[in-house]
Amino acid sequence: MKIKSAETYLLNIPVSEIKDSQYTVDSINLLVLKLTTDNGIEGYGFNWNTSYGMDIPQLMFDKYLKNVLVNEDPFMRLKIHNKLSSVNNFGWDPRLGSGVEIYIFSMVDMALWDIFCKYSDLPLYKVLGSKTDKVEAYNTHGGWLSWSVHKLTENAIELKKQGYKSIKIKVGSENNDDDYYRIKSVREAIGNDIRIMIDANTKWDLETAIKMSKRLSEFDIYWLEEPLNPLDIRSHSILREKTDIPIALGESLTNKYQFRDYIINKAVDIIQVDSTKVKGITEWLNIANLADDFGINVYPHTNIQQPLHTQLVASIKNGMMVEHVPWLLDVWKYPVEPENGFFYLNKIRGAGTEVRDDAIEKYINSKQ
Numbered sequence: 001m002k003i004k005s006a007e008t009y010l011l012n013i014p015v016s017e018i019k020d021s022q023y024t025v026d027s028i029n030l031l032v033l034k035l036t037t038d039n040g041i042e043g044y045g046f047n048w049n050t051s052y053g054m055d056i057p058q059l060m061f062d063k064y065l066k067n068v069l070v071n072e073d074p075f076m077r078l079k080i081h082n083k084l085s086s087v088n089n090f091g092w093d094p095r096l097g098s099g100v101e102i103y104i105f106s107m108v109d110m111a112l113w114d115i116f117c118k119y120s121d122l123p124l125y126k127v128l129g130s131k132t133d134k135v136e137a138y139n140t141h142g143g144w145l146s147w148s149v150h151k152l153t154e155n156a157i158e159l160k161k162q163g164y165k166s167i168k169i170k171v172g173s174e175n176n177d178d179d180y181y182r183i184k185s186v187r188e189a190i191g192n193d194i195r196i197m198i199d200a201n202t203k204w205d206l207e208t209a210i211k212m213s214k215r216l217s218e219f220d221i222y223w224l225e226e227p228l229n230p231l232d233i234r235s236h237s238i239l240r241e242k243t244d245i246p247i248a249l250g251e252s253l254t255n256k257y258q259f260r261d262y263i264i265n266k267a268v269d270i271i272q273v274d275s276t277k278v279k280g281i282t283e284w285l286n287i288a289n290l291a292d293d294f295g296i297n298v299y300p301h302t303n304i305q306q307p308l309h310t311q312l313v314a315s316i317k318n319g320m321m322v323e324h325v326p327w328l329l330d331v332w333k334y335p336v337e338p339e340n341g342f343f344y345l346n347k348i349r350g351a352g353t354e355v356r357d358d359a360i361e362k363y364i365n366s367k368q
């Protein structure tokens with residue numbers, strides 16, 4: 001089998017406006033890759049950013065990398081990775097494991113896995129030899145920093161009614177007392193039988209993180225996510241010594257060496273590797289298995305990629321929960337949405353990366 005063509009589509013999809021300590025988001029900029037083989041199989045990959053920016057990897061791919069894929073055997077993923085790595089027009093180097101090229105590697109790797117799954121006529125989680133077809137969900141769409149305390153608590157109560165056992169609340173307010181009051185209010189509203197995770201989106205410095213983790217620990221916090229600058233492994237290690245709350249991170253890391261260094265420096269408790277931030281499914285599996293070697297569990301960062309990440313979590317020994325945000329449900333061909341706090345995977349075919357034709361038509365070039 002050979003790859004016959006590679007096409008990209010740039011979509012802009014409006015979402016309900018939300019805010020954390022770093023960003024305001026009102027749309028998802030989604031770059032879709034479709035590889036078509038000479039026997040008619042279509043493999044989909046994607047990558048994304050909030051609001052804008054994916055025209056840059058699209059330009060790089062269409063102009064300089066697309067032709068590398070044509071006539072290659074899609075089952076020889078490593079050969080294709082090596083060929084892409086050897087293209088070096090601007091001094092960018094995928095071996096450095098960061099930058100725009102990672103977006104491209106990720107979507108190509110996904111599309112190659114999608115072809116393999118479709119050729120096998122199986123969902124990815126069965127190709128990978130899954131442990132389950134049911135994955136626990138946790139809900140992030142309830143903890144945005146822009147929401148009032150009243151809205152936050154009312155929503156947390158509603159999520160509990162819907163069957164969620166875990167919810168995530170954003171922290172990193174301008175005033176630390178506000179964070180304390182928000183978490184206290186939610187804990188009092190929902191009781192002690194629901195897990196609460198908190199996410200600072202890298203906002204705090206070490207002193208603030210130590211102080212706030214001590215103050216908030218009375219609310220039985222399941223994890224503290226991205227408290228500090230993600231490049232500062234040493235400070236995470238110091239923080240971890242000074243708090244009982246497990247430290248979670250990974251959405252800002254882009255290669256396996258960064259994860260390795262966090263792990264061997266005892267600076268992290270929970271790995272949140274995201275297949276769209278590292279080199280796709282292949283690298284995601286490598287990092288998840290590395291974490292397992294050190295007894296660390298994986299809860300992948302997941303804003304939009306639930307159809308893929310639920311399958312990946314189901315397929316690794318140390319995969320735990322997948323994050324739910326109700327975005328792009330009308331974009332994926334095989335969307336997944338939690339029922340009573342769980343994702344069910346049995347209707348998915350392929351890698352879960354395929355986009356609906358009518359979604360491409362609806363959202364293409366809607367705002368670039």
Ligand SMILES: [Mg+2]
Pocket residue numbers: 199201225226251301
């Ligand atoms: Mg986060």
